[in-house]
Amino acid sequence: MLVTDERIDKDSQMPEEWRPLAGAELLERLRVTGRPRPALDPTMFRRLHDRLNEALESSMPPGLGSTPVVITKDKLTQVLTCEAHHVASQFGERRPSQAMACGALIDSLFRQLVVTGRIEDPMADGLAALTLDDHQRALVEWINQLRAPQRSELAVEVERQAAGLVARWPALSPEWLPRTQEPIKASLAGGRILLSARIDLAVGRPAVDHASVGIVELKSGKRRAEHRADLHFYALIEALRSPAPPFMVATYYSRTGELDVEPVSEDLLVAAARRTVAGAEALLRLATGGEAHRTPNPLCGWCDALPTCGPGQERTGTSIPQDGSRARELSDEVELSGDDGLSGEVELSGEVGLSGADELSGDDGEGQ
């Protein structure tokens, strides 16, 4: 049985006396957002659907193939951050990293905890779960080939986070209909656009009079600004498919035990729809051969396109060889040094090295 480790992560900005929510308190925080749950209003959702459809239809470029353009949270974030970064990210597989491995293992363990109520041997359980997932084959091989010190480092972090989950997450009543890794999709513009996501945990029955579904996303890394936008995207898809919004969306940070809960409102959904349309316009333009705009941003140092990107090199203040090896070196440096070694600029962007963890583990199947 795991021993609870109450240590708050060294990078957390939380005051020392702060303690993460646990048990009934955690459940209560998920259940009660402080705002009334939105009433079911079919006309509002029809309006939202129609406006979104209209905006997407008008953005549809000529020459688009018959295969639907799949829009995931990662694609949205990438393309809205920098189109060139998005294009560069489409080629080649992401290289596994400690953070990615930790994220994938913790996602599996969280699922196990929700379904079975227990975690016995985090590394063994997590690896066994990942082994069944064809999409994680490369990551599992990478973990199995780690040298003892690196594997031990990974195991320590996985066990620490798993212990936190076991200690803080109470059993969810089956009456809440907990669903893990639930695929949700919304087909728009006559089937030519598919909004797609995979939710770590959804609870609640479909709405009758009021919104009654809650969505929880698990993150093994640090807080990043785009996590909220991701959740808003989930809320939008759920609202379109049900058609009723979730009453809340939440991110649970297994590294620290922090829980961000946000009530869902019409304003939130409208803003998410606007962001989705903006991202879709860019993705559609790129899908038909449009030029990718370059937007320098704090992630430039980790972008595969940096060797050929003038604005990115200017932003990072460095000249990078054209073969891209510097980008890979930088990525390794960050991984080895951990978050403590990151500059202030990178801190602003959130931990880049950790971003892959959730991307690979959580959304691998989104577009399928």
Next chain:
Amino acid sequence: MTAGPHPASSAFVSPSVNAFTAQLLAPAHICIDDGVRQSVRDHLLSAVPSLVDELPAGDQVVITLPVLRQTLLGPDGSLRVDEPFTWKPAFVRRSLGLAAIESCLQHRHGTPAEAVGAVADEAVATWVRTGWRTFHWEPWYGGLSVGARSVVLAEAATWATALWSGVDWNQFASLPTVGGPDDQWICTAARTVRLKGRSELRVGIAAPHCCRTGGHGGGGSEDNGPGPSMALLSVSGGAPSEDWRTELGFLALVASLRSPSRPVPARVAGLWPDTGAQRMIEVDAGILGAAADRVIAAVSELAAARRDSAA
């Protein structure tokens, strides 16, 4: 009549689920006589054999709904080489999920999430004790570690919960048939052509007024219930394709060809939980004919692809 399932009060069922279930269980609208069934059968028997007679001896063509969808993608779709079979959570979720739903309908468990673990353990225990495999995956599942088992259970629970929430079970007068063997029909030809249809629910419904021989309520099991007509419900992933009518019609076609003594399904409903889509068709001669044409096209495409790859 057996006691109906009452898993949750209808007051807690969303309006769209309520309406969808009512539509599924409503009396059939259209009478389909055996002449229609025979005519579609003759159509298939006249067209299919010549399409496959050049295939190697012993070769067989199996048309399922996924194959039908694949052939719509053209040669690239139909030529996809199948990987050697190995068990995966995705291959278990339907059978385990349906067994969990049945267990809930029999009041053994409250929800699918509660049921999946017990149902799986029970299946493995039965296999260990008797050697009997109800689901075929028992030895594989039984050999998995705790972590791997949890993925299988989670997949099944999530899949089953979508179906559990997608239907208002209170409207069923008696238990529907949950899962069960696939409908199958083998076309008599030099090379075997097998049609396989898979529905998640089969339920007896009242026949149309025009061809009723006796009064009865709707919503019974296809075998035990009083309804001479039948409705099917199919669950699919993703979003409905443009061809969803023909796809649902294919299920009606195979079910009607399976046995002349069983009723031609009067209605087929489709649920696509990922997108929350619900669709329904009333089966008529046109639907069955279109589905048969689609089958013929699919067999033709598959046979041509095999001939090309052999050449």
